[in-house]
Amino acid sequence: MNNTTHFAFFDEGSKKEIRRTTLKAVAIPGYQVPFASREMPIARGWGTGGLQLTLSLIGKEDTLKVIDQGADESVNAVSIKKLVQQTTGVEVTDHTEAASLIQSRHRIPEVPLTEEQILVLQVPTPEPLRDVEASEYVTKRLHAEEEYSGAWLLLFEQIMKYGKTATGADHPVYVNGRYVMAPSPIPRFDNPKMHISKALTLLGAGREKKIYAVPPYTDVTSLAFEDYPFAVETFAGHACHLCGATDVFLDELVDEATGIAYYQCNDTSYCIDRLNSQEQVEVEHHHA
Template sequence: MSLFPFAFLDEQSKKEIRRAVLKGVAIPGYQVPFASREMPIGRGWGTGGLQITLSLIGESDVLKVIDQGSDESVNAVNIKKLVQKTTGVETTIHTSEATMIQSRHRIPEVPLRNDQIMILQVPEPEPLRHVERSEFKTKQMHAEREYSGAYLLLFEQIMRYNQTSQGADYPVFVHNRYVMNPSPIPRFDNPKINQSEALMLFGAGREKKIYAVPAYTKVESLAFDDYPFEIEKFEGKVCRATGLSNVFLDEFTDEETGETYYLCNDTSYMQEYLEQKRGI
């Protein structure tokens, strides 16, 4: 007999989180408050995303967990162990095999399908926090659709660097209504949210917020007419292992030669590509 209920959380907690998820789906980009539970992992290690995963997962689901592109980091491995120990579900490193994908800082390179759920861990859900510390006032600004502060941050970056310098957590405009933080994914991943076939859910445990982008929803990154949104560019650079150039790359330095080289950030995508290339 298990020491824990199925998926760790009690049924009442899971129902409350599911209601918050449903409200988030009904109002794309809107931050829904919820009673974030204490979890057996440190805050900041994905408690919000984990609570969504545990509330939605079923016995037939297959789970994939990513941490900054890797399936084998400490964070990803420990979350998989907790979910598997309390549910018995299968886990995988292959995006195409997963029905639920929980991620920190990345959306997989493999395009998502409409039978998959993408769950992103969020440290700071409020896109206006940098310009307004008061929660009451940021709620009022959202209600009044007052987003000049979000544009002001981008304008200051352009004045200083002649381009927007925000590498992650780049704000997006959802369904022509709410400005939203897409979690600390790189700008490279922002276009993947727009008209995605998969349901995308965002959980912030410390801030006690859940929000969502339903499938086939219009999502635009904030920009100016004369300074359009641009993703990270890797011109002239390729993944040393695969030769791919149309993926998000990490920079490394060879300790022996001091040479700089690049590898695909999505380790499972890189592995799958190499296996297919070898005919495995």
């Protein structure tokens, strides 16, 4: 890295502005704070909001992990990892436990996070009321008045049409008993992980120029009616065909040769670590 290159790509003024916005977001859980989203060397909609948060917060002692829909090796994850590493020189890892800063698209890792970690989620659409109200001015007023009947109406329409809530991802949540928040397009399976999480969760939307946050140990409740309680995706009767896990989010895959469906851990590093630990146990048992 030459001396004219800014650490973590941004100049110090840009990083300070994003940090100030982040502090306000942490102080008001679930509230969308506008910020001056910068131009990035990746297209808007491909994680610029999350990347700006990562670049403004990362330090020389940090260890970075980047995942895209559970995978560490996807094009999006590898590209972001490469940009951050080339402009900071920090270590990168695939192991959730070893990372101090985790940037993710569409998933929260299966391994519970700790107080020493920060989770950054990429967000395409931060406004949970956008499907019922196109005006930004109106949605800001609705949040101020705590008027969330539009969000409840969307869930009610799903129940009337499908007999249950049908949000495949991005199911809205109440944060700290005040703001309704879009949790990024994570599956419903991951919503409960945000509740009283030990880690700080930051959400960045570069295209929409918004940053919001869930501080550690914050109450996060998924929107649901009393007679139609919130439920996560179920994989009862199925297990990962590689590591045998049953209590994680699984992907359904189909063998092209046989046409037979099978299941596999969506979180690839979790699956690999579980396999390695099983192999270690077998080796120790063999030696014993």
